[in-house]
Amino acid sequence: MLPALGVLFDGVAYGMLLFLMSVGLSVTLGMMNFVNLAHCSFAMLGGYVTVTLMNAAGWPFLATLPAAFVAGAAASVLLEHIFFSRFYNSNELNQCLLTIGIVFVSIAGAAYIYGTDQQPMQLPAYLQGSFNVGGVDLAIYRLFLIVVAALITAVLMATLESTRFGAQVRAAVNNQRMARGLGIDVDRLFAFTFALGGGLAGLGGGLAIPMLGLDPSFALTYLIYVLIVVAVGGLGSIAGSFVAAMLLGVADMAGKYYVPALGSVLIYLVMLVMIMWRPTGLFGRR
Amino acid sequence: MGESAVSGTVASASGADGSALSARGVNKSFGSLVVAADVDLDLPQGVRYALIGPNGAGKTTLINLLTGMLRPDAGRIFLSGDDITSLPPEMRVQRGLVRTYQINSLFPHLTALESVTLAVCERRRVARTWWRPLTAYKEDIDEAHAILATLTLAPVCHRPTRELAYGQQRLLEIALALATRPKVLLLDEPAAGVPREESRDLFEAIAGLSRDITVLFIEHDMELVFRFASRVIVMVGGRVLVEGTPAEIAADERVRAVYLGKEHGALRHG
Amino acid sequence: MTSDTLVAAAPAVPAAPHEFLHAQARWHWAEIAFWLATLLPFVLTPDYLALASQVAITALFALSLDLILGFSGIVSLGHAAYFGVGAYTAGLISVWGWGESLTGLVAAGLAAGIVGYITSFVIARFRHLALIMITLGFCLLLQEAANDANWLTGGFNGLQGVHTWKLLGTFEFDLYGYTAYAYALAALFLIFLLARRIIHSPFGLALRGIRENGARMPAIGAPTHSHIRTIYTIAAIIAGIAGAILTQTTETVSLEALGFQRSADVLVMLIVGGTGRLYGGLIGAAVYMVARDQFSGLNPQFWYFWIGLLLIAIVMFLPNGILGGLTSIAAYIKAKWAKAP
Numbered sequence: 001m002l003p004a005l006g007v008l009f010d011g012v013a014y015g016m017l018l019f020l021m022s023v024g025l026s027v028t029l030g031m032m033n034f035v036n037l038a039h040c041s042f043a044m045l046g047g048y049v050t051v052t053l054m055n056a057a058g059w060p061f062l063a064t065l066p067a068a069f070v071a072g073a074a075a076s077v078l079l080e081h082i083f084f085s086r087f088y089n090s091n092e093l094n095q096c097l098l099t100i101g102i103v104f105v106s107i108a109g110a111a112y113i114y115g116t117d118q119q120p121m122q123l124p125a126y127l128q129g130s131f132n133v134g135g136v137d138l139a140i141y142r143l144f145l146i147v148v149a150a151l152i153t154a155v156l157m158a159t160l161e162s163t164r165f166g167a168q169v170r171a172a173v174n175n176q177r178m179a180r181g182l183g184i185d186v187d188r189l190f191a192f193t194f195a196l197g198g199g200l201a202g203l204g205g206g207l208a209i210p211m212l213g214l215d216p217s218f219a220l221t222y223l224i225y226v227l228i229v230v231a232v233g234g235l236g237s238i239a240g241s242f243v244a245a246m247l248l249g250v251a252d253m254a255g256k257y258y259v260p261a262l263g264s265v266l267i268y269l270v271m272l273v274m275i276m277w278r279p280t281g282l283f284g285r286r
Numbered sequence: 287m288g289e290s291a292v293s294g295t296v297a298s299a300s301g302a303d304g305s306a307l308s309a310r311g312v313n314k315s316f317g318s319l320v321v322a323a324d325v326d327l328d329l330p331q332g333v334r335y336a337l338i339g340p341n342g343a344g345k346t347t348l349i350n351l352l353t354g355m356l357r358p359d360a361g362r363i364f365l366s367g368d369d370i371t372s373l374p375p376e377m378r379v380q381r382g383l384v385r386t387y388q389i390n391s392l393f394p395h396l397t398a399l400e401s402v403t404l405a406v407c408e409r410r411r412v413a414r415t416w417w418r419p420l421t422a423y424k425e426d427i428d429e430a431h432a433i434l435a436t437l438t439l440a441p442v443c444h445r446p447t448r449e450l451a452y453g454q455q456r457l458l459e460i461a462l463a464l465a466t467r468p469k470v471l472l473l474d475e476p477a478a479g480v481p482r483e484e485s486r487d488l489f490e491a492i493a494g495l496s497r498d499i500t501v502l503f504i505e506h507d508m509e510l511v512f513r514f515a516s517r518v519i520v521m522v523g524g525r526v527l528v529e530g531t532p533a534e535i536a537a538d539e540r541v542r543a544v545y546l547g548k549e550h551g552a553l554r555h556g
Numbered sequence: 557m558t559s560d561t562l563v564a565a566a567p568a569v570p571a572a573p574h575e576f577l578h579a580q581a582r583w584h585w586a587e588i589a590f591w592l593a594t595l596l597p598f599v600l601t602p603d604y605l606a607l608a609s610q611v612a613i614t615a616l617f618a619l620s621l622d623l624i625l626g627f628s629g630i631v632s633l634g635h636a637a638y639f640g641v642g643a644y645t646a647g648l649i650s651v652w653g654w655g656e657s658l659t660g661l662v663a664a665g666l667a668a669g670i671v672g673y674i675t676s677f678v679i680a681r682f683r684h685l686a687l688i689m690i691t692l693g694f695c696l697l698l699q700e701a702a703n704d705a706n707w708l709t710g711g712f713n714g715l716q717g718v719h720t721w722k723l724l725g726t727f728e729f730d731l732y733g734y735t736a737y738a739y740a741l742a743a744l745f746l747i748f749l750l751a752r753r754i755i756h757s758p759f760g761l762a763l764r765g766i767r768e769n770g771a772r773m774p775a776i777g778a779p780t781h782s783h784i785r786t787i788y789t790i791a792a793i794i795a796g797i798a799g800a801i802l803t804q805t806t807e808t809v810s811l812e813a814l815g816f817q818r819s820a821d822v823l824v825m826l827i828v829g830g831t832g833r834l835y836g837g838l839i840g841a842a843v844y845m846v847a848r849d850q851f852s853g854l855n856p857q858f859w860y861f862w863i864g865l866l867l868i869a870i871v872m873f874l875p876n877g878i879l880g881g882l883t884s885i886a887a888y889i890k891a892k893w894a895k896a897p
Contacts, residue, residue: 104864379777
């Protein structure tokens with residue numbers, strides 16, 4: 001019972017990270033139907049920004065997180081403007097190839113600048129260690145992760161439900177043509193949403209370092225998990241991404257703990273079954 | 287016009303048995319949006335029907351329901367008396383129920399000849415053959431060429447579809463449908479986007495179709511409706527409002543109200 | 557496909573329709589030159605026959621992907637699954653005592669074909685992102701399973717004890733590589749002939765129809781799912797054969813034979829060469845493998861840097877790959893010639 005709680009706790013923390021890294025991709029995919037496989041490169045960028053600012057410039061950890069967000073957002077805007085916007089009406093294969101090309105370039109760039117080793121990072125003292133609650137060790141950092149991500153999720157949901165911006169996003173995801181017809185500047189909305197998604201990915205990347213590590217292969221390794229979250233959760237659905245990320249996070253942790261021999265087989269199997277059952281995702285529309 | 291119009295039934299002397307295509311109680315909704323409500327239909331063989339109605343009346347949706355692209359929430363569809371409600375679209379085509387698209391749905395990089403030959407090969411069930419060259423099927427290629435010739439497309443038959451003029455592409459839409467040897471042909475605004483002069487040719491081609499084929503075409507141009515249809519069905523808001531000859535429909539007060547509400551004098555000018 | 561340049565110009569004298577199509581399908585001189593050129597490594601670069609075998613095997617694999625991707629429009633990020641099944645089947649048969657190559661080839665093709673046929677029922681039902689995820693997921697699943705089942709596959713270290721008997725009882729698979737290259741090249745050529753036949757058949761036309769407008773196909777009475785299952789199974793068999801040849805000629809098989817890396821590499825090769833042209837995969841494989849061999853001293857990250865740039869460049873400027881670019885140039889030159897007095 002006790003180890004199960006620990007696994008659940010770790011799974012939820014992992015799931016929160018996955019959510020932060022995936023939600024941007026889900027919304028932009030749902031809105032513009034653009035398959036951006038380079039999404040995790042934004043996360044990786046955020047991670048490297050955090051590490052650089054901490055190790056080279058001596059910034060405190062918490063201060064680097066907004067910087068990671070900004071880096072992810074800026075990179076998104078740049079790439080969207082230069083490359084992606086030309087391919088909104090192109091077929092999926094071209095989009096996949098373009099963004100895979102960008103991933104390769106980003107991995108090589110990271111390897112060139114930082115080398116291929118794991119990046120060292122020292123958490124501030126107040127985030128280290130763990131609570132012992134009823135015999136279960138709950139790492140303080142993971143608690144911090146859960147709280148921060150939950151806050152962000154709440155803000156996102158509130159924005160989506162209660163603001164005009166959120167209403168426009170929901171309209172554009174639901175029916176882009178109709179939204180344009182209603183006078184919504186979908187292109188500008190999309191650029192903004194893209195930046196927000198990239199920023200969240202960057203933030204997620206920065207937060208992920210103590211738990212997932214950071215090396216140049218990050219952009220590809222976690223891309224697969226992000227894709228699973230998006231495909232299973234449903235394109236364009238924040239709630240769907242959340243549920244799918246939680247499911248995946250807990251399932252992965254549970255799998256690694258209880259049946260390590262199976263490795264990721266369970267995850268891929270569950271993913272295949274879910275996609276076959278609901279091709280547009282749990283909360284998807286198309 | 288009679289009480290039958292109020293209930294939304296298309297009155298017909300022949301029952302489901304004598305019709306080429308009929309529908310009973312077809313219903314379809316998307317959430318709270320009702321796109322088809324208690325639609326009954328009886329198309330006797332060989333008759334030219336026009337389906338008219340304001341935008342959003344559910345005309346294209348009806349074609350989608352009849353051809354199996356959309357599944358109805360309730361109701362049954364019969365082709366020559368056989369219940370085809372559960373058949374997938376390609377099986378309905380093989381039995382002779384064929385439609386064309388309002389917006390061209392063609393094969394951009396295939397030539398006109400290749401496109402129509404493909405339709406002929408699929409009809410003759412030889413498209414599964416991967417061990418014999420296409421050129422061995424001379425009769426099928428010639429048949430495809432002949433169809434293109436009747437639609438004045440023979441000179442451009444070797445051009446890729448995307449290089450054809452829009453009017454030629456509309457004709458190719460029809461050629462594809464003809465290649466399947468339809469018994470019932472559903473044309474979704476065949477002249478849409480085609481200039482006046484060319485749409486006459488298009489409709490001449492349709493009018494020239496054998497009397498064995500039952501034709502239903504969706505059209506907004508009243509002049510074409512008057513010239514080529516012997517009966518007209520009016521749909522509004524997912525329901526059949528009334529059915530009759532073109533003259534009867536033109537004189538019907540309710541039809542005028544519907545049209546004058548949307549476009550002033552649409553019934554006269556088309 | 558093979559004579560795109562002929563199609564670009566309208567015929568001066570109207571030929572009977574089927575004669576025109578026949579002319580399209582005839583062997584172009586460039587094709588004959590290409591196949592003659594494949595014999596050159598025997599005489600010109602005998603030291604590189606091992607590389608030449610690798611190119612031939614990869615070209616065969618790329619050809620199988622072209623059949624589903626280039627001609628039928630099925631985007632698969634996991635085609636290496638069938639290559640791997642074929643590779644491991646041939647390897648296991650050899651380890652269990654039967655090292656005859658041709659029967660091993662047949663068995664591998666059969667195994668890959670069965671897996672392909674079963675998965676094709678799922679593949680045919682999905683499109684867009686769902687299809688991409690399913691093909692990717694299946695490949696990753698197989699890779700993980702093969703890794704976990706190291707009692708069968710040898711896991712990370714690969715299968716040990718693969719030994720291929722003499723080809724047809726006479727030709728030894730030695731280090732010089734003559735037999736290996738002859739074997740791989742013969743298989744490539746024969747299967748190429750088969751693929752060419754398929755493409756120019758009514759079925760090939762149906763596949764292109766599916767690629768061009770899958771939604772329209774049912775509306776002309778085409779059993780789309782059935783067509784997709786057929787070509788997918790054929791492509792799986794060919795991929796399996798390619799994998800088997802790899803195992804038999806190198807006498808090793810490891811996890812990378814069915815991994816995502818291999819799926820991604822073959823996709824890049826096909827895109828670089830040009831999809832839907834039969835020769836695109838062959839040329840792409842040759843270019844990619846030779847370049848990789850030349851730059852083998854390079855750090856893998858930097859290799860992928862250039863591949864990344866290449867992908868971006870191709871998608872933005874040369875979407876039909878090398879062959880597409882060559883065809884455009886040829887058409888341009890032909891048009892200029894026609895204008896010259």
